[in-house]
Every structure is written in structure tokens, then in C-alpha cells.
Amino acid sequence: MDSSSSSQQRRRGGGGGMVSPSHTPRSTDKSARDLRSGDFNSNSSSKHDKEKGVNVQVIVRCRPLNEDELRVHTPVVISCNEGRREVSALQNIANKQIDRTFLFDKVFGPASKQKDLYDLAVSPIVYEVLEGYNCTIFAYGQTGTGKTYTMEGGARKKNGEFPSDAGVIPRAVKQIFEILEAQNAEYNMKVTFLELYNEEITDLLAPEETPKFVDDKSKKPVALMEDGKGGVLVRGLEEEIVCTANEIYKILDKGSAKRRTAETLLNKQSSRSHSIFSITIHIKECTPEGEEMIKCGKLNLVDLAGSENISRSGAREGRAREAGEINKSLLTLGRVINTLVERSGHIPYRDSKLTRLLRDSLGGKTKTCIIATISPSIQSLEETLSTLDYAHRAKNIKNKPEINQKMMKSAVIKDLYSEIDRLKQEVYAAREKNGIYIPRDRYLQDEAEKKEMAEKIEHMELDSESKDKQFLEIQELYNSQLHLTVDLSEKLDKTEKKLEETENSLLDLEEKHRQANITIKEKEFFISNLLKSEKGLVERAFELRSELENAASDVSSLFAKIERKDKIEDGNRVLTRKFQSQLTQQLEILHKTVAASMTQQEKQLEDMEEDMQSFVSIKAEATEELRGRVGKLKTMYGAGIKALDDMANELEENSRSTFGSLNSEVSKHSHAVEGFFQRIASEADALINDLQSNLQMQQEKLGAYAQQQHEAHSRAVETARSVSKVIVTFVETLDMHASNLTQIVEEAQMVNDHKLSELEKKFEVVLWSNLECMDQFKRHFLNKIVLVPLGVCCG
Ligand SMILES: Nc1ncnc2c1ncn2[C@@H]1O[C@H](COP(=O)(O)OP(=O)(O)OP(=O)(O)O)[C@@H](O)[C@H]1O
Numbered sequence: 001m002d003s004s005s006s007s008q009q010r011r012r013g014g015g016g017g018m019v020s021p022s023h024t025p026r027s028t029d030k031s032a033r034d035l036r037s038g039d040f041n042s043n044s045s046s047k048h049d050k051e052k053g054v055n056v057q058v059i060v061r062c063r064p065l066n067e068d069e070l071r072v073h074t075p076v077v078i079s080c081n082e083g084r085r086e087v088s089a090l091q092n093i094a095n096k097q098i099d100r101t102f103l104f105d106k107v108f109g110p111a112s113k114q115k116d117l118y119d120l121a122v123s124p125i126v127y128e129v130l131e132g133y134n135c136t137i138f139a140y141g142q143t144g145t146g147k148t149y150t151m152e153g154g155a156r157k158k159n160g161e162f163p164s165d166a167g168v169i170p171r172a173v174k175q176i177f178e179i180l181e182a183q184n185a186e187y188n189m190k191v192t193f194l195e196l197y198n199e200e201i202t203d204l205l206a207p208e209e210t211p212k213f214v215d216d217k218s219k220k221p222v223a224l225m226e227d228g229k230g231g232v233l234v235r236g237l238e239e240e241i242v243c244t245a246n247e248i249y250k251i252l253d254k255g256s257a258k259r260r261t262a263e264t265l266l267n268k269q270s271s272r273s274h275s276i277f278s279i280t281i282h283i284k285e286c287t288p289e290g291e292e293m294i295k296c297g298k299l300n301l302v303d304l305a306g307s308e309n310i311s312r313s314g315a316r317e318g319r320a321r322e323a324g325e326i327n328k329s330l331l332t333l334g335r336v337i338n339t340l341v342e343r344s345g346h347i348p349y350r351d352s353k354l355t356r357l358l359r360d361s362l363g364g365k366t367k368t369c370i371i372a373t374i375s376p377s378i379q380s381l382e383e384t385l386s387t388l389d390y391a392h393r394a395k396n397i398k399n400k401p402e403i404n405q406k407m408m409k410s411a412v413i414k415d416l417y418s419e420i421d422r423l424k425q426e427v428y429a430a431r432e433k434n435g436i437y438i439p440r441d442r443y444l445q446d447e448a449e450k451k452e453m454a455e456k457i458e459h460m461e462l463d464s465e466s467k468d469k470q471f472l473e474i475q476e477l478y479n480s481q482l483h484l485t486v487d488l489s490e491k492l493d494k495t496e497k498k499l500e501e502t503e504n505s506l507l508d509l510e511e512k513h514r515q516a517n518i519t520i521k522e523k524e525f526f527i528s529n530l531l532k533s534e535k536g537l538v539e540r541a542f543e544l545r546s547e548l549e550n551a552a553s554d555v556s557s558l559f560a561k562i563e564r565k566d567k568i569e570d571g572n573r574v575l576t577r578k579f580q581s582q583l584t585q586q587l588e589i590l591h592k593t594v595a596a597s598m599t600q601q602e603k604q605l606e607d608m609e610e611d612m613q614s615f616v617s618i619k620a621e622a623t624e625e626l627r628g629r630v631g632k633l634k635t636m637y638g639a640g641i642k643a644l645d646d647m648a649n650e651l652e653e654n655s656r657s658t659f660g661s662l663n664s665e666v667s668k669h670s671h672a673v674e675g676f677f678q679r680i681a682s683e684a685d686a687l688i689n690d691l692q693s694n695l696q697m698q699q700e701k702l703g704a705y706a707q708q709q710h711e712a713h714s715r716a717v718e719t720a721r722s723v724s725k726v727i728v729t730f731v732e733t734l735d736m737h738a739s740n741l742t743q744i745v746e747e748a749q750m751v752n753d754h755k756l757s758e759l760e761k762k763f764e765v766v767l768w769s770n771l772e773c774m775d776q777f778k779r780h781f782l783n784k785i786v787l788v789p790l791g792v793c794c795g
Pocket residue numbers: 062063064066110141142143144145146147148149150267269270271272304305306307373
């Protein structure tokens with residue numbers, strides 16, 4: 001089923017527009033499958049939706065900067081936070097900071113792709129449609145912000161490929177067919193495409209009967225009518241029955257091409273009309289009892305014309321009127337939204353065709369989604385803020401969506417038959433050139449409406465007449481009051497002028513009087529000042545004279561003092577020099593004496609050392625000799641003992657037998673020998689001990705003597721050192737004193753010189769100031785003498 005015209009069964013009927021399907025019998029079938037994958041209004045319970053109402057879903061999409069904007073580096077003032085669903089406008093204009101953030105149901109930034117928007121925001125709505133809801137998606141925003149791009153997308157590729165920048169409409173069509181095919185469902189689908197331009201509806205799918213003129217005058221407007229059930233219907237709107245997505249794409253292309261577009265400063269191909277593309281789907285379902293039911297859902301895709309600033313879009317004459325109409329219908333849409341949000345009584349749906357068409361989508365039974373498109377550029381900030389405000393307000397609209405009741409197949413067939421009948425009668429009436437066929441009840445309703453309208457108009461005319469009369473009366477009253485006011489104001493002006501003149505002369509007199517007073521006061525002040533200054537000058541002259549005398553006597557006494565001081569200082573200097581030379585002589589003598597005593601002491605010490613050394617060596621020799629003797633004695637005794645041992649051994653060997661007798665003799669002898677030896681040994685020991693103790697004593701004595709000598713020597717050296725130190729410090733102090741004295745003398749000299757010069761200067765200054773004073777006084781006096789007669793003249 002491709003693009004053949006045979007497949008497009010065209011029929012003219014009373015349906016279409018934004019009407020909810022009628023004649024839908026109630027169904028108890030609960031088997032409607034939940035096809036949704038998303039969260040459109042996040043509530044699938046039709047009962048709940050009906051009771052509580054569901055908010056209109058509002059999405060914001062910000063387009064990227066276009067080539068022109070990029071070329072001129074247009075500043076970006078809009079930022080989108082998709083995660084937080086926030087859009088912020090930040091700008092500082094003429095010290096006025098704009099910083100506003102809006103929260104929406106979904107936000108798509110400049111980098112967002114068509115697919116992202118569709119998958120996240122539109123796809124769930126398509127599932128709702130297939131469940132049997134009526135859903136509307138409409139794009140709203142300033143001109144050139146991407147409404148058509150979002151709804152329709154870029155141009156379709158020739159080779160039938162699905163383009164990546166395809167918009168909501170082709171994607172929705174594709175998805176609907178995919179789902180239905182996947183379900184192997186029996187369905188029927190029809191589409192309508194209309195345009196609302198300057199408050200006139202035209203059918204974009206109507207066959208072209210006459211050639212298209214420049215301003216599309218050939219387009220026949222179609223009528224919008226009440227359907228008697230609270231809805232509206234567009235009479236004679238073409239409904240195309242479609243079986244494939246490609247058929248819809250073709251219809252879409254055909255219709256879009258017919259849409260009124262024009263180049264504006266803001267968009268090269270700006271849509272100048274509102275367009276509504278509707279897809280109605282009837283799906284066949286079977287109940288468990290085997291009864292065939294028809295489920296119906298409808299998707300309305302609305303691309304509004306851009307809200308625009310007429311001066312910025314460059315619209316002129318015809319275009320300006322067009323823009324005015326666009327803005328008017330959008331304003332009505334805004335008013336409808338406001339009343340719905342504020343719930344403030346009458347909703348002005350009837351004020352524009354746009355709101356009449358969208359009635360069911362705004363506060364009705366339809367599920368609605370608004371896509372607000374904005375530009376990120378600074379130039380569009382005002383319009384962007386207005387769009388955001390508008391969209392934000394629309395978030396609060398509550399609809400009460402209702403799932404369309406499923407119809408029994410037989411009822412649908414009955415419906416279709418009655419429609420065929422109606423169409424037949426219409427065709428007949430048309431063939432007979434007898435007007436068009438309208439059912440009786442609708443005719444009666446139209447007549448009643450007409451009558452009501454005529455009454456209303458009459459009433460309004462009467463009202464307007466009485467208002468006109470009132471206006472004329474008020475106008476006359478106003479004119480007479482105006483004359484009176486003019487007269488009075490003239491009089492007032494004259495009086496004011498006179499008063500002003502009198503005030504001015506009074507002011508002049510006052511000023512003159514004030515100036516005369518000031519001059520008198522000034523003169524009095526001058527005279528008193530003159531007298532005072534004369535007196536002061538005489539006093540000052542006296543003071544100066546006495547000061548001068550004092551200064552002269554001071555100077556002479558100072559000179560005398562300086563002379564005296566000079567003399568004293570000279571004497572001091574001579575004394576100091578003398579004292580210095582004497583001191584140096586005495587110091588030299590002291591140095592010599594100390595040096596001589598030191599050398600003497602050293603010599604004595606050396607002699608003593610020599611004596612001690614000779615004494616020690618003599619003693620050492622004697623000790624050595626004694627040691628030699630003792631050694632000899634020891635060897636001698638040793639040899640004797642050894643001889644005795646030998647003898648004893650001999651005796652032991654030779655005469656063992658005579659041992660007993662001899663033993664006593666031997667022991668006697670040995671005792672005697674022993675005693676002798678012991679005596680000799682003790683004597684030797686005593687002698688050695690004596691010698692040693694003697695030596696020890698001698699050594700100690702010598703050590704003590706040497707120690708004494710050493711201490712005496714060091715004491716002498718220490719004393720000599722301290723004496724020399726004392727002398728040195730004494731000399732240094734003397735030196736210091738002498739230099740201090742010299743410094744003091746020099747400083748005194750300098751101070752005196754300085755004082756003298758200062759005194760001279762002062763003397764000069766005093767002299768000069770006196771002279772100047774005298775001079776001033778002279779001049780002042782002369783001036784006064786001259787001024788007094790002059791002042792008198794002026795007075
Ligand atoms: N999100 C986007 N990404 C890339 N280009 C975009 C986007 N939105 C808009 N454009 C481009 O900006 C231009 C204007 O877009 P479009 O015609 O859709 O604006 P519009 O809002 O429908 O304007 P009008 O109200 O005047 O009809 C087009 O060239 C379109 O391709």
C-alpha cells in the first residue's frame with residue numbers, strides 16, 4: 001500500500017477539527033493494555049484523571065544560535081539545566097540585573113536532538129493515544145525559535161530514508177504504525193490538516209480547484225461550527241484515510257507546502273499561520289465474549305505561528321496586520337490560559353478561532369503537552385522571558401482527560417450509514433444548487449444562536465447610543481469648564497505678574513538698604529581698626545625699642561662671656577697638655593721599674609731552679625750509691641746463705657749417720673747465723689728506711705720550697721700585671737677625659753659660634769621686621785589718611 005491515490009479514500013464529512021469522537025458507546029472492557037513506556041502526566045488511571053484533573057505538561061526547548069548570530073558573536077543569556085529541568089535567564093541591562101529561573105516538566109537545551117525530545121516527551125503521548133485518549137501537542141514560541149523545526153523537522157530525504165532531524169509529527173506517525181503493525185492490529189487511520197490564517201480556517205488537504213494566486217486568494221475558507229455537544233467541528237474538512245506512514249509524509253509535505261510562509265528579519269521561512277495536523281485512529285478489539293469493539297484515539301499536533309515583536313520582525317502593512325492577527329489570537333490563548341489557571345469565571349474560548357479549536361485541549365478532556373520554544377540570544381531576551389512566563393503559567397492548567405469509550409462495531413457501522421445518508425443529502429442539495437444540507441436540529445440551533453446574537457447586538461447598540469449621549473453631555477460640560485478655566489488662568493497670570501513686579505521692586509529696595517547698612521558698618525569698622533592699629537603700632541615701637549636695647553646689652557654681655565670662656569679654655573688646654581706630658585714620663589718610669597723587677601725575679605727564679613736541680617742530683621747520686629751498697633749486701637748475703645745451704649746439703653749427704661749429733665750443732669749455728677743475718681738485714685732495712693724517709697723529706701721540702709717560690713713569683717707577676725693594668729686604664733681614662741674635654745671645648749666653641757650667628761640673624765630679623773613694621777605702619781597710615789575722605793565721599 002504505497003502512495004497510490006486509490007489507497008487514499010477521501011471523504012467529505014462533518015467530523016474533523018478538534019472534536020472528540022462522538023457516538024461512542026460505553027464499554028465495560030477493561031482489557032485495554034497499558035502501552036505506555038513513558039510517564040505522560042504519570043497517571044494512567046482514567047478515573048483518577050477525571051476526578052482530580054491532570055496538569056498540562058510543559059516542555060521548554062532552546063534552539064542553538066543560528067549562523068548569523070554566531071557570525072556576530074551574539075551573547076547567550078539563556079542556560080538550560082536538563083537534569084534539574086530548569087531554564088535560567090541571566091543578564092545585566094543598564095545596571096538592571098535580570099536573573100530568573102523557571103522550572104518545567106522537561107527542558108531541552110540547544111544541543112538536544114530531535115530524537116531525544118521525541119523519545120522523552122512525545123513517545124509516551126503516542127502510547128496514550130493508542131490507549132484511547134485524545135492528546136494534543138502544541139508548539140508555542142517567538143518567531144524563528146524552532147516551532148516548525150520541532151513539529152515537522154528538516155526536509156525529508158528523497159530515497160525514503162528516515163531523516164535524523166525529522167520532527168515530532170513524522171516520528172509520531174512512524175511510531176503509531178510500528179506499534180500497530182507489531183500488534184498486528186486491525187485499524188483505520190485518518191488525518192486532517194488545517195491552517196488558521198487571519199482568523200480564517202483553510203483546509204490544507206483540500207484539492208486545488210483553481211490555480212494558486214500570489215496571495216493565495218484561491219484558498220476557500222471553511223466554517224467552524226458548534227457541534228451541539230460542547231465541541232466544535234470544521235465543516236467540510238478533508239479527511240484522508242491513510243494506511244502507511246509514507247502516505248502521511250506525502251500529505252504532510254503537500255499541506256506544509258500550502259502553508260503561508262514569508263521571509264521576516266527573524267526567520268527566512270516564517271509560518272504566518274497556525275496549523276493543526278490531526279491523526280484519528282480506530283483500532284478493532286475483541287472482548288472475551290467475542291464481541292468486536294472499536295477503540296478510538298486522536299492526536300492533534302499544533303504548530304502555532306510565532307509570537308512576534310512587529311518592529312523587530314520587520315513586518316510592514318499587510319505583514320503587520322498579519323502579525324497583529326497572530327498576536328491577537330495568541331493573546332486570546334493567553335487570556336484563556338490565565339482564566340483557566342486563576343479559575344476566574346468565564347473562559348473566553350469564543351474570542352478567537354484558535355481558542356475555539358483548542359478548547360478541548362485547554363481545560364477539557366484531552367491530554368495536552370505544550371512545547372515552548374525559545375532562543376538563547378540576548379536580542380530575544382524580552383520575548384524569551386515572556387514565552388517562559390506564558391509557558392510557566394500554562395503549567396497550572398488542569399485538564400480532565402477521559403479515555404474515549406469503545407464502540408461496538410455494529411454501532412460504528414450504524415454511525416457510518418447515517419453519515420453516508422447525511423452526505424448523500426448534502427450531495428443532492430449541492431447538485432440541485434439548493435444550498436447545502438444542514439440537519440434540522442443544527443439548523444434550529446444556528447437560528448437560535450443567530451437570534452440571540454441579533455438581540456445582543458440590538459442591546460449593545462442601545463447601550464452605545466445612551467453612552468454616546470452621556471458622552472456628549474460630559475463633553476459640553478467639559479468645554480464650558482475649559483473656558484472658565486482659561487479666563488481664570490488669564491486673570492491669575494496678570495495678578496501673578498503684578499505681584500511679581502511689586503515683589504521685585506521691594507526686593508531691590510531691601511537690597512539697597514542692606515548694602516547702605518553694610519557700607520556704614522564697614523567704615524565704622526575701618527576707623528576703629530585704624531585707631532586700634534595706631535595705638536598698637538606706637539606700643540609696638542616702644543616694645544621694639546626696649547627689645548633692641550635689651551638685645552644690645554645681651555650681645556655685649558655675651559661677647560664678654562665668650563672672651564672669658566676663651567681664656568679659661570686656653571688655660572685648660574695648657575694644663576691638659578702639661579698633665580699629659582708628666583703622666584707619660586711617669587708611666588715610662590713605671591714601665592721600666594716593672595720590667596726591671598720582672599727580670600730580677602726571673603733571674604732569682606732561674607738561680608733557685610739551678611740550686612734545686614744540683615741539690616736533687618746530689619741527693620739522687622747518694623741514693624743511687626746507697627742502693628748499690630744495699631744491692632751488694634744482698635748479693636753477699638745471698639751468696640752466704642747459698643754457701644750455708646750447700647754446706648748443709650753436704651753435711652746431710654756426707655754424714656747422715658752423724659746427723660743427730662751434728663743436727664743440734666748445725667741448728668745452733670744456723671740460729672746464730674740466722675740471728676746475725678736478721679740483725680744485719682734489719683739494720684740494712686732501717687738504714688734504707690732512714691735514707692728513704694730522709695730522701696722523702698728532702699723531696700717534700702724541696703717541693704714546698706719550689707711551690708712557695710713559684711707562688712711568690714706568680715704573685716709578683718700578677719701584682720705587676722694588675723699594677724700595669726691599673727696604670728693602663730688610668731692612662732686610658734686620662735686620655736678619654738682629655739679627649740672629652742677637648743670635644744666639650746670644641747662643642748662649646750661651636751655652640752657659642754652658632755648662638756652668636758643666630759643672635760646676629762635674630763638681631764638682623766628684628767631690625768628688618770622693625771623697619772618693615774615702621775614701613776607698613778607708614779603705608780597703612782598714609783592709606784587710611786587717603787581712604788577716610790574717599791569713604792566719606794562714597795557714603
Ligand atoms: N533545535 C534546533 N536545532 C537546529 N536548528 C534549529 C532548531 N530550532 C530551529 N532551528 C532552525 O531555526 C530556523 C527557524 O526555525 P523554525 O522555522 O522552525 O522557527 P519557527 O519558530 O517555526 O518560526 P515562525 O514562527 O516564524 O514560523 C530554521 O532554519 C530551523 O532549521
